[in-house]
Amino acid sequence: MMLEIRNLHKAFGSLEVLKGIDVDLEKGKVLVIIGPSGSGKTTLLRCINLLEMPDQGTMKLSDRALNFQPGRKIPSREVTELRKRTGMVFQSYNLFPHKTVIENIMEGPVVVQKKNKEQARKTAQGLLDKVGLGDRGDYYPHQLSGGQQQRVGIARAMAMEPDVLLFDEPTSALDPELVGEVLGVIKQLALEGRTMVIVTHEMKFAADVADHVILMDGGHIIEQGPPDQVINHPQSARAQQFMSRISGENI
Amino acid sequence: MTDRQIQILIDSFWPMLEAGIRFTLPLAIFSFLLGLILAVLTALARLSSFSLLRQIARFYVWIIRGTPLLVQLAIIFYGLPMISGSLEFDPFTAALIGFSLSVGAYGSEIVRAAIESIAKGQWEAAYAIGMTRSEALRRIILPQAARVSVPPLANSFISLVKDTSLAGAVTYVELYRTSEQIVATTYEYLLVYSEAAVIYLIFTTILSALQNRLEKRLRRSSAN
Numbered sequence: 001m002m003l004e005i006r007n008l009h010k011a012f013g014s015l016e017v018l019k020g021i022d023v024d025l026e027k028g029k030v031l032v033i034i035g036p037s038g039s040g041k042t043t044l045l046r047c048i049n050l051l052e053m054p055d056q057g058t059m060k061l062s063d064r065a066l067n068f069q070p071g072r073k074i075p076s077r078e079v080t081e082l083r084k085r086t087g088m089v090f091q092s093y094n095l096f097p098h099k100t101v102i103e104n105i106m107e108g109p110v111v112v113q114k115k116n117k118e119q120a121r122k123t124a125q126g127l128l129d130k131v132g133l134g135d136r137g138d139y140y141p142h143q144l145s146g147g148q149q150q151r152v153g154i155a156r157a158m159a160m161e162p163d164v165l166l167f168d169e170p171t172s173a174l175d176p177e178l179v180g181e182v183l184g185v186i187k188q189l190a191l192e193g194r195t196m197v198i199v200t201h202e203m204k205f206a207a208d209v210a211d212h213v214i215l216m217d218g219g220h221i222i223e224q225g226p227p228d229q230v231i232n233h234p235q236s237a238r239a240q241q242f243m244s245r246i247s248g249e250n251i
Numbered sequence: 252m253t254d255r256q257i258q259i260l261i262d263s264f265w266p267m268l269e270a271g272i273r274f275t276l277p278l279a280i281f282s283f284l285l286g287l288i289l290a291v292l293t294a295l296a297r298l299s300s301f302s303l304l305r306q307i308a309r310f311y312v313w314i315i316r317g318t319p320l321l322v323q324l325a326i327i328f329y330g331l332p333m334i335s336g337s338l339e340f341d342p343f344t345a346a347l348i349g350f351s352l353s354v355g356a357y358g359s360e361i362v363r364a365a366i367e368s369i370a371k372g373q374w375e376a377a378y379a380i381g382m383t384r385s386e387a388l389r390r391i392i393l394p395q396a397a398r399v400s401v402p403p404l405a406n407s408f409i410s411l412v413k414d415t416s417l418a419g420a421v422t423y424v425e426l427y428r429t430s431e432q433i434v435a436t437t438y439e440y441l442l443v444y445s446e447a448a449v450i451y452l453i454f455t456t457i458l459s460a461l462q463n464r465l466e467k468r469l470r471r472s473s474a475n
Contacts, residue, residue, distance in 0.1 A: 049378075049379060051375055051378060051379065076383065076384075080381055080382075080383055083378060083379060083380075083381045084381035086379070087379070087380070088375075088376075088379035090372060090375070090376065090379075092372055094370075094372035094373060094375060094376035095376070096373065096376065096377075096391055097395065098394050098395055098398070107380065107390065107391075108380035108381060108382075111382065111386055111390055112380055112381040112382055112386070113381075156380070157379070157380075159380075160380055160381065
């Protein structure tokens, strides 16, 4: 298993957001998390790279294993080590505005992995070519469209050669006509066999790209399985309700 | 205006301008640079997760902002030597210490606000590529905060140039103190002090123009 989560709990104050989540993800597979807003799906994703610190439970990711207990702080070295094995793509891109596109991508390899600058630049250029922005390296983020910025965000996450790529609603902030170019890049990564966890509202895309789908509601996983089963033939009443509401919106 | 008054105006212009360039501006520039370092350190201390550091920083800002600069200068120059001879400073050093502490305290609030104005997503993006807190601060947050804090810091510097007139009180002979000395022999209060004011105005006008240019350049190179 590349990722193994057991009994994960997270609360913000008195608000319990994750109420005992289990996740298994094999290397090279794509996990898509769906669910209504407030269901805890983004929190779950952010717990995987510890942008949110879980209160309780265990997590194994690649060669790291962590055990969360209330009142026990995970040493910051452990936190950084785990994060080095993940890459994250944010809903609002969060590119570094004071750095050019290529510098954004090189930043992690140079500062964190202490890679040689020239080599990091070469790798970054390769990643830019791959996301179709080979000629935009010297631009600043604000000179790019949202879709282009998000593709840079993907290249930046990939530059760290992470074991798991995390996507937090990567197309939610985009104009509809720009969604396709970003989903196309993610699809390509899936075909290459990258291990990915994707939180999204795009049901068609989820059905297309996922090996496994988790449907969350109220801090629980209420349905999971292959995409066809969860999206087209959900078992529980609550899951059916959510799916029919979503498909209604899509029309 | 009598011929005598015109002569006094002409005779006193160069000594005052010279005092401004040789004593007022260096005091302002060096206190500002030292104060900036102090301001960044204090801002970082205020944002630190160590409560003792936060307390020390808050105490320092509380004292400096809560007491008059003139009184602080008097304590440093006249008061501290009574504790120990090693705390006896020449007028320039005493003024430098006083003004640096002042810039450090007020500037720390500017720097802190600038750091806090940087979107949370920037921290998260830095953490997500495996940066430690200090790497994120140094590489991602502070460079952006520096841009945000340029306009208010430039304002502080212009204020500081004027505030250095207080250094006259600790016998540092800068622009204002020079004008006082001229008044003492000529009794032309209105004339000579007004002339001093004009020289301060020349300095601050040039600095404001520089500030405008700097801000324009920053606007051009920054997002949106």
